[in-house]
Amino acid sequence: MDFTGKRILITGSTMGIGLGAAEMFLERGASVAINGRDPKTVAETVKRLGGDRLVEAPGDIGSIEVCRNVVETAIAGLGGLDCLVNNAGICDLARLMEVTEEHWDKMMAVNLQSAMFCSQFALPELRKSKGNIVHIASISGLVGGPSDSHVYAITKGGLVNMTRSMALELAKDGVRVNCLCPGYIDTPMIQAENEATGGQVIEFINQSAPMGRIGGVRECASSILYFASDDAGYVTGAILSNDGGCAANASWGGANHEDAAMPQAH
Amino acid sequence: MSMQLDFSAKRVLVTGSTMGIGRAAAEGFHELGATVAINGRSAKSVAKTIAEMGGGERLIAAPGDLSKVAEIHKVVPAAIAALGGLDILVNNAGRGDEALIDDIDEAHWQSMLALNLKGAFFTIQACLPALKESKGNIVNVASMLGVMGGPAGNIVYSTTKGAMVNMTREMALGLARDGVRVNNLCPGWTDTPMIQNENMLSGDDALYKYIDAECPMGRIGEVRETTGAILYLSSANAGYTTGSTLVADGGLSSGH
Incomplete structure (x- = not known):
């Protein structure tokens, strides 16, 4: 896949899957706008990635106005837009009876509202470039999971x-x-969760995922590049799992009740 | 095993039950012996609905705007107190405002999410202590647009309904060991007053003709058919059914 001359904005790209996707797009010739809440972290990420095909587009996309600023900054810096990756998201935990309106509003704003409005603000440019949008949901958007991530699952669904x-x-x-x-x-x-539990999290995943292991960031981010590429030119409205078989098994690994839940640091 | 439905002594709250699918469901429960709390935004239309249903002590007025969490925290406990507990919650209140993607603004987004999703969630939360006590169940009325994309103008609507479908799975798992079942009903085109009005505005039965042409079964769904699905999911016949999504859409979401 060649992305030479392509202009990409990835929200939440200072770490994790977003960062992995940014690296892979860069390696294949794209220009990439990096976003994160903290301008300093965005600047550091851009410096670390290096080169002149990077744009800083910091901002907390939990508010619609900031979504607008981030998208406009990215478009101005990149000189247009070919692909928007709506990747930023948070996974604050709360058990069902402990979900407050504040928790609900924050989760909806960051995980769902931002995808709606970043897409809307990017559209004029994406229509010009016949570009595309990749939403990053989660296996928890497809099957029920741990009992303390209800609102997360609702946003991803x-x-x-x-x-x-x-x-x-x-x-x-x-x-x-x-x-x-x-x-x-x-x-x-x-x-971080794994370290806090003395290695129990990775052990749990190794036992519960059908493929018997955790997924690598790059092997996950590669699906984003596929969607963004011309190879997927006839692909739209598609939902792709990248989860070592978990969704096929309709399971995060027996994590739906406390006896079988993934170990957590307390 | 009898498939006979009997809701004698069952205590039911149907949100958004002054018209359409919710009203028909409330009537169905009531005819089969349940005590039913009627909800709608306006106290007047709730009173009118109760009067039209014949009144009596098995009908409870529970008016209130469930798009506001503070109001949920007043309306729901009062309804449960008046019912003397709760066996069945039908989360039906919702709105279907349309907007093309370029016209979606914060007000549209917020109003749709507030009623269709946030209201449903916090209504469930407020009902849970009573439902755990009765080993009751919840029917979330989503939409076929919760399992498929919709015609232009429905991005936010289908976002809320897709979220509701997945909320049901999530909650079904979380509540399975409490004995509380949670299921989805996803109606397709249904012949409600809302659709009847839209059809009238479309002129020359254009909407009905479109539905007949698009739907595999070649016709619009009747409200009583939606009611049948809600009564089934909330009955003991569905005692092992939880986290499921039942589509009542004349086959439309299977392909058309």
Whole structure:
């Protein structure tokens, strides 16, 4: 896949899957706008990645106005846009009876509202370039999971179906919209949890994922590049799992009740 | 095993039950012996609905705007107190405003999410203590647009309904060991007053003709058919059914 001359904005790209995708797009010739909440971290990430095909587009996309600023900054810096990757997301935990309105609003704003409005603000450019949008949902958008991530799963289920309607509405504009659902991926977030539990998290994943291991960041990010590429030119409204078989088994690994839950640091 | 439906002594809350699918479901439960709390935004239309259903002590007025969490925290406990507990919650209140992607603004987004998703979630949360006590169940009324994309103008609607479909799975797992079942009903085109009105505005039965042409079964769904699905999911006949998504759409989401 060659992305020479392609202009990409990835929200939440200072770490994890977003960062992995940014690296891979860069290696294949694209220009990439890096986004994260903290301008300093964005600047450091750009410096570390190196080269002149990078744009800093910092901002907390939990507010619609910031979504607008981030997308406009990216478009100005990149000179247009070919692909928007709606990757930024948070996974604050709360058990069902402990979900507050504040928790709900924050999760919806960052995980769902941002995807809606970043897409809307990117559309004029994406229509010009016949570009595409990749939403990053989660296996938890497809099957139920741990009992403390209800609101996370609701946002991701929303994102999965948003993909379908958005794809249909934009099909005639030549703008493709697809959705990636990662399972357990070896991100700094999972690594931190693993360390805090003395290695139990990775052990749990190794036992419960059908493929018997956690996924690598690059082997997950590669699905984003596929969707963004011309190879996927006829692919729109698609939902792709990248999870070592977890969704096929309709399971995160027996994590739905406390006896079988993934170990957590407390 | 009898498939006979009997809701005698069952206590039911149907949100958005002054018209359409919710109203028909409330009537169905009521005819089969349940005590039913009727909800709608306006106290007047709730009172009118209760009067039209014949009144009596098996009908409870539970008016209130469930798009506001603070109001949920008033309306739901009062309804449960009046019912003397709760066996069945039908989360039906919702709105279907349309907007093309370039016209979606914060107000549209917020109003759709507030009623269709946030309201449904916090209504469930407020009902849970009572449902755990009764080993009751929840029917979330989503839409076929919760399992497929929709016609232009429905991005936010289908986002809320897709989220609701997945919320049901998530909650079904979380509540399975409490004995509380949670299921989805996804209606397709249904002959409600809302659709009847849209059809009238479309002129020359254009909407009905479109539906008949598009739907594999060649016709619009009747409201009583939606009611049948809601009654089934909430009955003991569906006692091992949880986290499921039942589509009542004349085959449309299977392909058309």
